[in-house]
Amino acid sequence: MSNSPLLSVSNLCVSFNTPDGVVQAVNDVSFDLFPGQTLGIVGESGSGKSVTASSLLRLNNSVTSTTTGSVQLEGRDVLTVDEPTMRSIRGQDIAMVFQDPLSALNPYYTVGDQIAEAYIIHHSSATKDDVRARVLEMLKKVGIPNPEKRIDEYPHQFSGGMRQRIVIAIALINSPRILIADEPTTALDVTVQAQILDLMLDLQRETGMAIILITHDLGVVAEVADSTLVMYGGRIVERATVSEIFATPTHPYSWGLLGAVGSLDTSTRGHLTTIPGTPPSLISLPTGCSFHPRCAYAKDTGSRCTTEVPELHKVSGTSSSSACHMSDAQLVSLGARGDTL
Amino acid sequence: MKQAALEAHNVIKYFPTGHSGILGRPTNEVKAVDGVSFSIAHGETLGVVGESGCGKSTLARVVTRLIDATSGEILMDGESISHLSGKSLRIARRKLQMIFQDPYASLNPRHSVGQIISSPLSVQGISPPQGVKARVQELMELVGLNPEHYNRYPHEFSGGQRQRIGIARALVLEPTVLVADEPVSALDVSIQAQILNLLETLQAELGLTYMFIAHDLSVVRHIADNVAVMYLGKIVEMGSAQSVYTQPGHPYTSALLSAVPVADPTRRGRDGRIRLEGDVPSPIDPPSGCRFRTRCWKATDLCASTEPLLADQGNGHLVACHFPMETPVTLGNTQP
Numbered sequence: 072m073s074n075s076p077l078l079s080v081s082n083l084c085v086s087f088n089t090p091d092g093v094v095q096a097v098n099d100v101s102f103d104l105f106p107g108q109t110l111g112i113v114g115e116s117g118s119g120k121s122v123t124a125s126s127l128l129r130l131n132n133s134v135t136s137t138t139t140g141s142v143q144l145e146g147r148d149v150l151t152v153d154e155p156t157m158r159s160i161r162g163q164d165i166a167m168v169f170q171d172p173l174s175a176l177n178p179y180y181t182v183g184d185q186i187a188e189a190y191i192i193h194h195s196s197a198t199k200d201d202v203r204a205r206v207l208e209m210l211k212k213v214g215i216p217n218p219e220k221r222i223d224e225y226p227h228q229f230s231g232g233m234r235q236r237i238v239i240a241i242a243l244i245n246s247p248r249i250l251i252a253d254e255p256t257t258a259l260d261v262t263v264q265a266q267i268l269d270l271m272l273d274l275q276r277e278t279g280m281a282i283i284l285i286t287h288d289l290g291v292v293a294e295v296a297d298s299t300l301v302m303y304g305g306r307i308v309e310r311a312t313v314s315e316i317f318a319t320p321t322h323p324y325s326w327g328l329l330g331a332v333g334s335l336d337t338s339t340r341g342h343l344t345t346i347p348g349t350p351p352s353l354i355s356l357p358t359g360c361s362f363h364p365r366c367a368y369a370k371d372t373g374s375r376c377t378t379e380v381p382e383l384h385k386v387s388g389t390s391s392s393s394a395c396h397m398s399d400a401q402l403v404s405l406g407a408r409g410d411t412l
Numbered sequence: 413m414k415q416a417a418l419e420a421h422n423v424i425k426y427f428p429t430g431h432s433g434i435l436g437r438p439t440n441e442v443k444a445v446d447g448v449s450f451s452i453a454h455g456e457t458l459g460v461v462g463e464s465g466c467g468k469s470t471l472a473r474v475v476t477r478l479i480d481a482t483s484g485e486i487l488m489d490g491e492s493i494s495h496l497s498g499k500s501l502r503i504a505r506r507k508l509q510m511i512f513q514d515p516y517a518s519l520n521p522r523h524s525v526g527q528i529i530s531s532p533l534s535v536q537g538i539s540p541p542q543g544v545k546a547r548v549q550e551l552m553e554l555v556g557l558n559p560e561h562y563n564r565y566p567h568e569f570s571g572g573q574r575q576r577i578g579i580a581r582a583l584v585l586e587p588t589v590l591v592a593d594e595p596v597s598a599l600d601v602s603i604q605a606q607i608l609n610l611l612e613t614l615q616a617e618l619g620l621t622y623m624f625i626a627h628d629l630s631v632v633r634h635i636a637d638n639v640a641v642m643y644l645g646k647i648v649e650m651g652s653a654q655s656v657y658t659q660p661g662h663p664y665t666s667a668l669l670s671a672v673p674v675a676d677p678t679r680r681g682r683d684g685r686i687r688l689e690g691d692v693p694s695p696i697d698p699p700s701g702c703r704f705r706t707r708c709w710k711a712t713d714l715c716a717s718t719e720p721l722l723a724d725q726g727n728g729h730l731v732a733c734h735f736p737m738e739t740p741v742t743l744g745n746t747q748p
Contacts, residue, residue, distance in 0.1 A: 230691040290672065291673045293674060293676055293677045293680065343609055
């Protein structure tokens, strides 16, 4: 991994105007992404992980949403470049794979046409034969058997896993340097999920692209990511390498999340540790730390948790950062004990 | 042996498909459930796992008589409910209730929580001694909802709370058997744990018997006493959760366990990981012999010609395979 980041996000804030009020979907999110890195963004529904991803491609509705902060891609700020430049970034520099492979594909076009479209947009001078050869090459790369025949078939003729391979082929045909995968395997069965994750990692090894993997499944993060952002209520509450987040998590929300994951190993039946309550509404976030109503440790730090938003800061003794008011020593010792809520 | 709370004997459900000619006779059949037998003892939980299209939801619907089986028999407390209809079926259903997957689709948005939870009472024509409202509020309290929210509507609740409403509705008739079809898969991880804990508490308090259907193997491991693994309409392996998870005998079970991502990065890149190729074949035209043979790395000619039957591997652990796994596979597949 080189030392200069490929993508540098700082102070990203995204809000949406809705009839019910302003939804603060993403709040002060900063992170760096390095070439070849796999960054896992974990969080529950409504934590802001998908909106963070779509902001990187400027896919949010510009009329109803407000985005501030900066997203630096090699000296260009993705949030301010003009639309033609943005179009050349989408697909060529940053590509995206969506959750549901059926709704991501157009049922009226053959998969070959849909993969070709992504290529032609960025290679307008390519001849028909070149394009077809390139599409066939991609189909082979993503492991579609018998590509010469299947290139002319329609999405409904493919299974869920095969469709997701097609979507990945569309995303990768222009050899992007960053692939954003938003819950790429959530709609798939476990055996197929394993195939798709393997495929993404193989292609990463081949091309050296960076991957931002958005998921709610900590198991998937443990399997494929290098580093992790844990999001809650639109903010990053913990940033850590993947080995640290599982060994010494340093935020009470991460403890709860890890405790709530049932494991294949636990032979003992009995209660799972849970996080009480429900995720907050993004329209009226709790004051102070937005996790405090569900946090068992909130009382320990007095009223600070209810009044003051904790800054994401480096926790001494680890290389993780945590947004919690507890002292670093407390976070480290509680995290190492595997304490859960 | 104890009388089983719920039994199925050789249950078959084929859905007709494809039409031809003027009369539009079906030309094909989707063999969704193809000869499934199991029994669940009182107070125990049978977990049914399998990938999409393996027939687990159809099995749930056949068992609860929401759809009729093509053939086979379903027994509750030793008495067949397969041929009941009308009033006698309605009375049998008091003891057999269901929890559905999607808490957004399974509650009527125009009915208040009180109406939703009390509707089984009015369908059955039962008036509880303490009054309908008191009974419903008692249940709301039992499942962890605020009884004051009696007059609220489903949209005012979060996904986890809605699932609690669905559970209260299933419990209002005091059933003995609950069939839960993916009750937590639509929920966030932290909420899943809350609902699983609630189901366990209720089972202990009320002595319920569960048939728990899920695709998530770790969820089933957590809640089930016994586990049945389904593939293309058949049970390929069944036994105690402990023995199925630690010593899977069927190659499919091993592959399934092996595919589950393990929340432990130190075990990444383990050896011995089994990766299945391809997808589940169509249940319209399942492979001959063993249905798993097209994806199985151990398959031989025998597998194509002769269908393996469920055979006891010792201590009631049933496996349908000609060449069951011999070495115990450690969890998450794992060689240290």
